[in-house]
Amino acid sequence: NAGVTQTPKFQVLKTGQSMTLQCAQDMNHEYMSWYRQDPGMGLRLIHYSVGAGITDQGEVPNGYNVSRSTTEDFPLRLLSAAPSQTSVYFCATRRGDGISTEAFFGQGTRLTVV
Amino acid sequence: AQSVTQLGSHVSVSEGALVLLRCNYSSSVPPYLFWYVQYPNQGLQLLLKYTSAATLVKGINGFEAEFKKSETSFHLTKPSAHMSDAAEYFCAVSRGGSYIPTFGRGTSLIVHP
Numbered sequence: 700n701a702g703v704t705q706t707p708k709f710q711v712l713k714t715g716q717s718m719t720l721q722c723a724q725d726m727n728h729e730y731m732s733w734y735r736q737d738p739g740m741g742l743r744l745i746h747y748s749v750g751a752g753i754t755d756q757g758e759v760p761n762g763y764n765v766s767r768s769t770t771e772d773f774p775l776r777l778l779s780a781a782p783s784q785t786s787v788y789f790c791a792t793r794r795g796d797g798i799s800t801e802a803f804f805g806q807g808t809r810l811t812v813v
Numbered sequence: 814a815q816s817v818t819q820l821g822s823h824v825s826v827s828e829g830a831l832v833l834l835r836c837n838y839s840s841s842v843p844p845y846l847f848w849y850v851q852y853p854n855q856g857l858q859l860l861l862k863y864t865s866a867a868t869l870v871k872g873i874n875g876f877e878a879e880f881k882k883s884e885t886s887f888h889l890t891k892p893s894a895h896m897s898d899a900a901e902y903f904c905a906v907s908r909g910g911s912y913i914p915t916f917g918r919g920t921s922l923i924v925h926p
Contacts (some may be wrong), residue, residue: 742920799864804856
């Protein structure tokens with residue numbers, strides 16, 4: 700099993716460009732989420748999903764869109780990139796059968812907006 | 814609301830010394846608690862978790878953590894640090910009604926030879 704796969708691993712965007720960060724999982728987990736990691740800020744939740752067709756906002760949702768049409772995929776869209784979105788992005792999944800279950804993380808996407 | 818506080822953004826120890834990384838939580842109900850480790854340029858991976866079965870939890874790589882309800886703490890310890898333990902460590906908490914765990918800001922462990 701591949702687990703949680705994020706693509707691309709690295710990306711450089713110009714201000715105003717759009718792009719989609721991909722996240723795919725093969726563990727059949729109900730819960731999926733996107734975090735951004737910035738120095739001194741830890742992990743901040745952007746958006747999350749508790750199942751196909753259901754998404755909700757996290758702590759820092761502005762500038763990002765998500766959708767969840769299948770259990771396996773949870774893409775994160777940046778419609779108009781800004782330098783403040785320079786960060787490392789992590790996708791995580793979790794089983795939905797209890798709050799004691801741990802999260803599984805992808806390897807991250809390092810995004811630079813110039 | 815639930816939150817997690819990790820005391821100290823950086824902890825520096827000598828190889829062979831005790832490792833102590835602090836985590837305090839605030840939760841109105843008994844929480845589930847986790848420690849994750851992040852090695853450079855990698856994602857987070859689970860180190861250990863507390864789910865109320867036992868207050869002393871043993872994890873991978875010789876780490877353990879003790880849940881202390883009276884102190885609302887879940888500190889991570891290791892008797893003897895190795896160079897390979899140098900990484901970022903995150904404490905996280907989840908409880909009923911919350912689908913997604915809340916993470917602390919992380920503590921960077923530096924191990925000196």
